Amino acid sequence: MPKSPRNPVSLRQWLFFAALVFMVFWGMHNFSDYGSLFSKLQGKPMLERGSIGSNEWQSFLARAGRPQLQEIYYKSRPLEMLSPPQSNVAMGWRWVVENGEHLPPDAKVYLNVPGLLLYFYGASLWHPSALDVTTETVVIKDGSTFEKNAKPVPSNEFSRLLESGYTHVVTSTRWGVRLLNLREIAGGTAP
Amino acid sequence: MTLIRACLGIAVIELIGIAVFTLLTSDMQRWTSAAKFGLSFCLGLVTLTLSLFIGSWCGLKPVWWFGVCEAILLGVLAFLFRKEQVREFFCSSPEKTVARRAPWMRIVEVGALIFIAVTIALVSGVSLLEPLVEWDVIAIWAFKAKVLFHESVAATPYFQDVTKAFSHLDYPLLWPITMTWIWACVGDTDLESLKLLSPALLLALAATFYGILRRCVSSFSALLFTALLFGVPMVLSQTARLMTDVPLGLFVLSGFGCFYLWIRDNHSDDLKLAGLFATGMLFIKNEGIGFFVIFLVAAITLLAVQRKARRIPSVALWVFVVPMTLTALWFVFRANIPKVHEDYASRLSPKFFFEEISRFPEVLKGTFHYCGNTYDWLGFWALFLLVIVFCLPLLIKPPQSWLSLIVCLSFAMYGYIFVVSPWPVKDLLETAANRLLLHLTPLCAFLMAELSRAAGLLPRESEPNPENK
Numbered sequence: 262m263p264k265s266p267r268n269p270v271s272l273r274q275w276l277f278f279a280a281l282v283f284m285v286f287w288g289m290h291n292f293s294d295y296g297s298l299f300s301k302l303q304g305k306p307m308l309e310r311g312s313i314g315s316n317e318w319q320s321f322l323a324r325a326g327r328p329q330l331q332e333i334y335y336k337s338r339p340l341e342m343l344s345p346p347q348s349n350v351a352m353g354w355r356w357v358v359e360n361g362e363h364l365p366p367d368a369k370v371y372l373n374v375p376g377l378l379l380y381f382y383g384a385s386l387w388h389p390s391a392l393d394v395t396t397e398t399v400v401i402k403d404g405s406t407f408e409k410n411a412k413p414v415p416s417n418e419f420s421r422l423l424e425s426g427y428t429h430v431v432t433s434t435r436w437g438v439r440l441l442n443l444r445e446i447a448g449g450t451a452p
Numbered sequence: 453m454t455l456i457r458a459c460l461g462i463a464v465i466e467l468i469g470i471a472v473f474t475l476l477t478s479d480m481q482r483w484t485s486a487a488k489f490g491l492s493f494c495l496g497l498v499t500l501t502l503s504l505f506i507g508s509w510c511g512l513k514p515v516w517w518f519g520v521c522e523a524i525l526l527g528v529l530a531f532l533f534r535k536e537q538v539r540e541f542f543c544s545s546p547e548k549t550v551a552r553r554a555p556w557m558r559i560v561e562v563g564a565l566i567f568i569a570v571t572i573a574l575v576s577g578v579s580l581l582e583p584l585v586e587w588d589v590i591a592i593w594a595f596k597a598k599v600l601f602h603e604s605v606a607a608t609p610y611f612q613d614v615t616k617a618f619s620h621l622d623y624p625l626l627w628p629i630t631m632t633w634i635w636a637c638v639g640d641t642d643l644e645s646l647k648l649l650s651p652a653l654l655l656a657l658a659a660t661f662y663g664i665l666r667r668c669v670s671s672f673s674a675l676l677f678t679a680l681l682f683g684v685p686m687v688l689s690q691t692a693r694l695m696t697d698v699p700l701g702l703f704v705l706s707g708f709g710c711f712y713l714w715i716r717d718n719h720s721d722d723l724k725l726a727g728l729f730a731t732g733m734l735f736i737k738n739e740g741i742g743f744f745v746i747f748l749v750a751a752i753t754l755l756a757v758q759r760k761a762r763r764i765p766s767v768a769l770w771v772f773v774v775p776m777t778l779t780a781l782w783f784v785f786r787a788n789i790p791k792v793h794e795d796y797a798s799r800l801s802p803k804f805f806f807e808e809i810s811r812f813p814e815v816l817k818g819t820f821h822y823c824g825n826t827y828d829w830l831g832f833w834a835l836f837l838l839v840i841v842f843c844l845p846l847l848i849k850p851p852q853s854w855l856s857l858i859v860c861l862s863f864a865m866y867g868y869i870f871v872v873s874p875w876p877v878k879d880l881l882e883t884a885a886n887r888l889l890l891h892l893t894p895l896c897a898f899l900m901a902e903l904s905r906a907a908g909l910l911p912r913e914s915e916p917n918p919e920n921k
Contacts, residue, residue, distance in 0.1 A: 270911045277909040280835060281676050282560075285567055287830045288683015295574040295688075302581040307644065315585035322582070325689035326886040331827050354585055358643070381587070384616055385595035386643075389602045393615065400792045402617040 294321050308355055316351035323350070353378040360440045361387045364429065369393075370440070371422050373414055373432040377407050383431070396425055419446055454638050457516075458645040461637030462652045464519045465630075469496025470541060471526035475533070476728070477721040480540035487663020488541055491725060493656035494706050497699070498732040499526075501629040502778055505735075508604040509781060514629070514636040553913050557672050564679040568658055571682045576651035579692040583643035586693040593696055595619045597631035598641050611789050622789040624782065626736040627696040646694065653691050657702050658682065661894055664709040668716075668902050673910045677901040680835075686828040686890055696737055697890045703732040704743055705894035708858050711747065712902075715754060716851045720766060727770030734779045739891060742869075746861045747771060750854060799872040808871050815870040818881040828886055836896050843903040852906055855899050862892055 270278075298320060302310045317323040317330055324330050337346070357379060364370070368390040372380055380401075383392045394401070394411040401407050414422060414430075422430060423443045431440050469492030474480075476495075480488070503522055504514050512518070530538050553561075584594055596619065599610045611621050631646055638645045661681055665674040681687060691698045707729030714722035730747050733740035751771040755764060823833035840847070847856040866888050873880055904910050 271908075274909060274911045277904065278676075278911060280838075281680060284831055284835060285564065285676070285679045285683050288571070288679070288685075289567070291571060291683065291685055291688060292574060294685075295578050299574065299578050299581065302578065307583055310581055311583045311585050311643070314582035315587075320582075322578070322689050322692060323585075325693070326686060326828055326890075327882070328822065328825050328827070328886075329882055331825075350587065354590075381591040381618060385590050385598060385619070388595065388598040395615070398613075398615065400614045400617050402614075402792050407618075 298322065308359060311358060312351045312355045315354040316348040318346055318348055319351075323348075349378060353382055356438065357382040357386050361390075364390050364440070366390060368428045369426055370429040370431060371414070371427045372411070373430050374438055375408065375411060375413070376431075376438070377404050379431065379438075380407060380411075393427075419443060423447055454640070454642065454645045455648065457638045458634050458648040461516070461519070461634045462648060464523050464637075465496035465500055465633070465652075466493055467496070467523040468499050468519070468526055469493050471523065471530040472496070472499050472728075474530045474537040474541050475526070476724050477537065479719070479721060480537055482667070482717075482719065482721070484663050484666050486659040487666065490656050490659025490661075490663050491706060491710075493652065494660060494702060494732060495725075495728060497626065497630060498728055498735070498778075500633060501626045502731070502735065504629050504633060505605070505625055506781060508600060508629075509606055509785065511604045511606045513602075513604055514600060514632045516637045516639075519633060519637075553672065557911070557913070561672055561675050564675040567679045568675075568682050571688065572651065572654050572658065575654060575688045575692050579647050579650035579694075580644075582647065582692070584646055584694065585643075586695065589694050589696075592619050592623060593628050593694075594631060594646070596623070596625065596628035597635065597646075600625070600628060600632045601635050601641055605785065611785075614790055614792055617790075617792045620793065622738075622786050622791065624735050624737060624740065624786075626732065627699060631694075650692050650694055653694075653698055653702070654688075657687075657691070657698065657705075657894065660702060660706050660709075661898070664706065664713070665898060665901055667713055669905045669910065670913045672913060673901060673905065677897055680832070681894060681897045684829060684832050684893060686886060687893060689828075690887070690890055695887070697887045700733065700737045700740060700743075701891045701894050703729050703736060703740070704862075704891055705898060707733055707743070707747065708855070708895055709898055711750070712851065712855050712858075715854050723766060723770045727774045730771065731775040731778045734775055735782060739888070742865045743862065743891075744775065746858060746865065749861065750858050753857070754854065794874050796869065796873070799874070800868075804872045805868060811871045811877050812867070814877045815867055815881075818877060818885060819867075822881060822885040823889065825886075829889075832893070832897075833889075836900055839900045839903055839909075842909070843907045846903050846906050849906075852899075852902055855895075855902060859892065859896060859899050862895075 301313055301319070305313070313319045315323055317334065324334055353376070361383075364387055366389050368387075370383070370387065370390055370392045372383065372392055372394045380392065380394055394407065396412070397410070399406075399410040401410055416432065419430060427443055429440055429442055430446075431438060433439075434441075466489070470488075472495045473488065473492045483491070500519055500522065504518065507518060508514065584590060595616075596610075599608050602608075603610075605611065605625075610616060613621070630649065634646055634649060635641050658678060662674050662678045665677060669677075687698065687701075707726050710722045710726035710729060713719075714726060726747075730744055733743045733747075748771060751767050755767060823829060823837075846852050870877065870880060870884075901910075
């Protein structure tokens with residue numbers, strides 16, 4: 262056992278030192294976690310990196326601090342190897358970022374689909390473009406107030422949104438959820 | 453180019469902090485270089501964000517030259533009035549005799565240093581590659597940052613818009629304004645440049661933790677405990693994702709750490725720094741108000757126990773007057789924001805607590821469950837518990853007793869809130885437990901190191917080598 266020249270190290274000091282060193286060694290597993298995520302992200306375009314980062318099945322960071330999610334992940338890992346489940350968060354993030362690139366800053370968007378995630382992400386990532394789910398001033402603080410207060414407009418009444426100052430609408434189409442320009446719809450150029 | 457501009461934004465925060473540090477403190481010899489740079493970053497965050505908030509309140513949108521002018525102004529003041537301190541900031545380190553260390557101690561030190569450096573490099577690399585994706589950061593903090601980038605707080609309708617109440621309109625603005633500042637330097641609200649805050653935060657946490665701890669223990673022990681803290685996955689993941697819990701944890705560490713150093717060494721510099729970091733606690737998260745109350749309780753208890761009347765004015769000034777004055781405008785502004793979320797303040801009365809006391813066993817059980825989650829914490833909390841049990845008599849012995857009191861009150865505060873909260877315990881723990889533990893992790897690591905030192909659990913360096921004196 263090595264000794265310091267004047268202060269011999271006692272057994273309990275050795276034991277405590279060993280516990281600390283063990284903890285630091287245990288922390289080395291972070292190297293492989295971050296290293297593999299780094300190689301997964303490197304060289305990919307921003308949208309791809311964001312999709313991976315927000316995907317709880319592909320990025321351990323998206324599961325960090327969420328024990329229930331971690332439990333689901335570890336239980337379904339064998340299945341995940343065969344066909345990785347889709348992540349709503351990742352798809353939502355990508356959709357909002359992709360569509361936000363073409364949105365003018367003065368746009369006023371009406372969210373006509375029941376997508377809490379799209380509302381939360383869109384309101385933030387599309388700002389200063391405005392995003393609403395209702396024309397009324399109501400409290401939307403969580404999922405239940407969102408569901409209660411969101412007022413979808415039938416597609417044959419989109420002209421009403423245009424009259425209310427909205428420039429775009431997020432709506433379900435046969436090709437999936439789309440961000441449509443209301444003026445183009447009125448002019449008959451949009452699907 | 454974007455990254456360079458973002459780097460300059462970080463540099464301005466650091467420069468402002470250095471200027472404030474030199475203006476505020478008198479004796480630079482007491483701090484290692486790591487401590488000076490780490491604490492300066494924290495001071496820079498507080499000073500810059502508060503001044504940007506005041507500017508925004510006056511109708512000014514955040515612009516890069518605002519921070520640069522502030523850095524120049526404070527720098528000139530520091531050069532004019534604290535020339536010696538400025539010189540010492542960059543040139544001096546504590547006058548310590550060089551202790552003779554066993555070769556194995558040197559090897560461990562180098563190993564710990566490499567571990568910390570590799571960890572910071574890897575986490576920073578991932579953080580820079582990954583754009584802003586974290587749900588809470590986008591929906592709450594970056595949303596506010598974007599609002600403040602485009603409009604001043606005086607002009608924007610955002611803070612009255614209840615359709616955006618999901619983003620918690622009344623949450624404090626230190627972290628959003630920091631993000632706005634980076635965007636102001638870059639000139640665009642892109643999702644990548646912001647992530648430069650993550651390496652800056654990691655470096656500041658490492659430097660601050662090591663620096664404050666170095667005032668109490670040897671470099672060998674300080675490096676070992678810094679490595680321990682930087683092995684905790686929760687600390688790294690939440691920093692990489694720019695969650696605001698890490699900067700709050702940094703302010704809790706620096707505020708209470710400096711307060712503890714003041715109790716131990718009775719040097720006014722430490723108290724001044726603690727006061728400014730308490731300001732940071734108030735301006736970063738609502739939980740910071742709770743920590744500020746604990747700060748007040750600890751200071752009042754200290755004055756009552758020590759019965760030193762001459763200490764009262766300086767304590768009152770730095771523990772209460774300065775933090776409250778600096779954040780007064782924020783609290784006035786916040787009072788006019790509509791309150792639509794659960795009102796915790798009205799549920800804080802003991803009546804509610806005793807009505808809901810049946811939740812307590814579930815809260816306690818849940819806390820142990822989350823602390824024991826090795827995916828997020830490895831064995832950090834198990835080791836903490838072990839040290840507490842082993843050092844039980846030291847918990848009531850000054851000066852460590854003051855640090856123990858602060859940590860105990862912090863856990864008690866969170867336990868109390870979990871009991872009186874209107875949410876089901878299970879849901880609340882799942883969303884909040886790990887984050888709340890994170891606020892206390894650096895301080896608990898500090899307490900662990902200090903107790904271990906006092907209990908003689910850490911190998912000591914040998915007597916100073918006369919030749920190296």
